[in-house]
Amino acid sequence: MHSDLNAFLADLDRAKLLARVAEPVSPDLEIAAVTDRACKSNGGGPALLFDRPTGFSIPVVTNLYGSVERMCLALGVRRLDDLAAEIDELMTPQMPEGVMDALKMLPMVGRLRDLMPKTVKDAPCQEVVRRDATLDELPILKCWPEDGGRFITFPLVFTKHPESAERNIGTYRMQVYDGRSTGMHWQRHKGGAQHHRVAERLGKRLDVAVALGPEPVLPYCATAPMPEGLDELLLAGFLSHRRIEMVKCVTVNLEVPASSQIVLEGYVDPGERRREGPFGDHTGLYSQPDDFPVFHLTCITQRKNPIYLTTVVGIPPMEDYYLGLASERIFLPMIRKTLPEIVDMHFPAEGIFHNLVLVSIDKRYPGHARKIMNAFWGLGQLMFSKTIVVVDKEVDVQDLSQVAWIVGTHMDPLRDIQMTKGPVDDLDDAADLPAYGGKMGIDATRKWASEGYTRTWPTRVSTTEAAGRKAADIWSRLR
Numbered sequence: 189m190h191s192d193l194n195a196f197l198a199d200l201d202r203a204k205l206l207a208r209v210a211e212p213v214s215p216d217l218e219i220a221a222v223t224d225r226a227c228k229s230n231g232g233g234p235a236l237l238f239d240r241p242t243g244f245s246i247p248v249v250t251n252l253y254g255s256v257e258r259m260c261l262a263l264g265v266r267r268l269d270d271l272a273a274e275i276d277e278l279m280t281p282q283m284p285e286g287v288m289d290a291l292k293m294l295p296m297v298g299r300l301r302d303l304m305p306k307t308v309k310d311a312p313c314q315e316v317v318r319r320d321a322t323l324d325e326l327p328i329l330k331c332w333p334e335d336g337g338r339f340i341t342f343p344l345v346f347t348k349h350p351e352s353a354e355r356n357i358g359t360y361r362m363q364v365y366d367g368r369s370t371g372m373h374w375q376r377h378k379g380g381a382q383h384h385r386v387a388e389r390l391g392k393r394l395d396v397a398v399a400l401g402p403e404p405v406l407p408y409c410a411t412a413p414m415p416e417g418l419d420e421l422l423l424a425g426f427l428s429h430r431r432i433e434m435v436k437c438v439t440v441n442l443e444v445p446a447s448s449q450i451v452l453e454g455y456v457d458p459g460e461r462r463r464e465g466p467f468g469d470h471t472g473l474y475s476q477p478d479d480f481p482v483f484h485l486t487c488i489t490q491r492k493n494p495i496y497l498t499t500v501v502g503i504p505p506m507e508d509y510y511l512g513l514a515s516e517r518i519f520l521p522m523i524r525k526t527l528p529e530i531v532d533m534h535f536p537a538e539g540i541f542h543n544l545v546l547v548s549i550d551k552r553y554p555g556h557a558r559k560i561m562n563a564f565w566g567l568g569q570l571m572f573s574k575t576i577v578v579v580d581k582e583v584d585v586q587d588l589s590q591v592a593w594i595v596g597t598h599m600d601p602l603r604d605i606q607m608t609k610g611p612v613d614d615l616d617d618a619a620d621l622p623a624y625g626g627k628m629g630i631d632a633t634r635k636w637a638s639e640g641y642t643r644t645w646p647t648r649v650s651t652t653e654a655a656g657r658k659a660a661d662i663w664s665r666l667r
């Protein structure tokens with residue numbers, strides 16, 4: 189597992205998964221336009237290293253996680269499903285039956301020890317400490333022409349709950365207002381917003397630290413939908429097989445990953461709001477301007493020669509699809525602990541995580557599909573699921589065309605649609621009200637007599653085993 193961004197980039201370079209852009213390219217629209225081309229090319233394109241962003245001496249990296257292969261490399265696995273298997277094993281400990289059995293479990297004990305972060309004194313991210321630094325020194329992108337300005341798009345925002353001191357890390361974009369302040373776009377349902385809500389109730393300033401470009405496992409973890417109160421660093425420690433090294437900030441009471449390229453220290457005041465946006469969002473549409481809290485910079489700490497890691501969102505597929513895909517695979521075993529009947533689930537790129545969720549289940553009782561819909565609408569960030577399609581276990585939810593076929597043939601619109609209302613994602617502009625709107629579930633499972641279907645359900649067309657063998661033989665000779 190890579191200890192920092194530099195080591196990861198060197199590996200990607202060796203594996204020819206990194207494209208270096210040596211000519212000057214402007215952070216004003218041009219870097220985003222090149223990145224968009226890469227994301228739309230076959231399989232997500234290469235990671236991009238812009239050596240000479242016009243007007244800046246700090247190189248820019250984009251599309252770092254934008255392919256299945258690079259997402260796997262960042263998480264140190266061959267396949268994302270390998271992680272699911274490991275997590276499942278960790279969550280289903282067997283009682284050892286003898287000494288040999290107990291010895292076999294030792295590696296798992298090591299994994300648990302790795303979960304806890306550790307504090308170090310010297311950190312690469314504090315090689316240079318400047319309290320008078322400004323954001324104007326960083327090659328922060330303006331991504332799309334109608335964006336309200338330049339946005340830090342891949343920050344890891346660290347806060348502590350003002351009462352319980354629980355840590356939260358989230359990726360929330362930050363619009364640059366001037367050299368010393370930015371917007372803080374934590375949406376109302378997110379961990380950072382909750383910490384700020386409590387701080388406002390107490391009339392207190394909330395310390396905030398923003399890590400840019402730490403070791404490659406961490407930016408993924410900041411986007412992961414960890415349940416409230418569960419530290420994202422536990423996930424990072426588990427995934428990276430070692431304890432994450434943290435260092436105390438210089439001007440605020442927080443710790444940040446020692447491996448970061450750049451750290452912005454500062455605070456958010458209670459009561460302060462400022463217009464944020466518009467921003468070309470991962471819906472592929474511009475998000476409307478709205479009022480959000482303001483981040484005030486107190487200090488920048490950084491490596492001597494830092495790299496600026498950022499991402500570009502827009503019309504899917506973009507890099508964030510692969511971050512979401514990792515969460516899909518990693519969280520499936522955890523969801524199965526509550527809903528063991530789930531066989532698989534998928535968030536297709538076009539659905540931008542919450543707009544379209546496909547789930548296959550081992551159907552056991554009448555109304556089972558609707559139970560799954562209701563469970564999702566009540567489970568963490570799955571509450572945002574706007575359209576949930578539930579199919580039987582033999583349907584491959586990773587195959588969109590198969591799901592479309594099954595929905596068309598298995599669904600009666602008057603009978604199989606479940607409508608409801610509740611919280612929706614802040615980015616849902618189709619809802620009449622911000623963050624509150626409609627959701628739809630489609631039960632595309634086979635219907636049972638106990639569900640009121642008294643006709644005979646038709647069986648799938650398929651040939652006999654013997655004819656299939658013969659066909660395979662003839663076909664291999666024809667080609």
Ligand SMILES: Cc1cc2nc3c(=O)[nH]c(=O)nc-3n(C[C@H](O)[C@H](O)[C@H](O)COP(=O)(O)O)c2cc1C
Nearest residue numbers: 357358359360361373374375378379411412413508
């Ligand atoms: C590239 C990218 C940008 C994101 N920007 C935001 C954002 O501006 N505001 C927000 O609330 N969530 C944003 N998210 C989603 C959150 O990072 C995600 O919901 C995360 O789980 C939040 O963590 P939390 O539950 O600890 O708050 C973004 C995700 C990605 C991948």
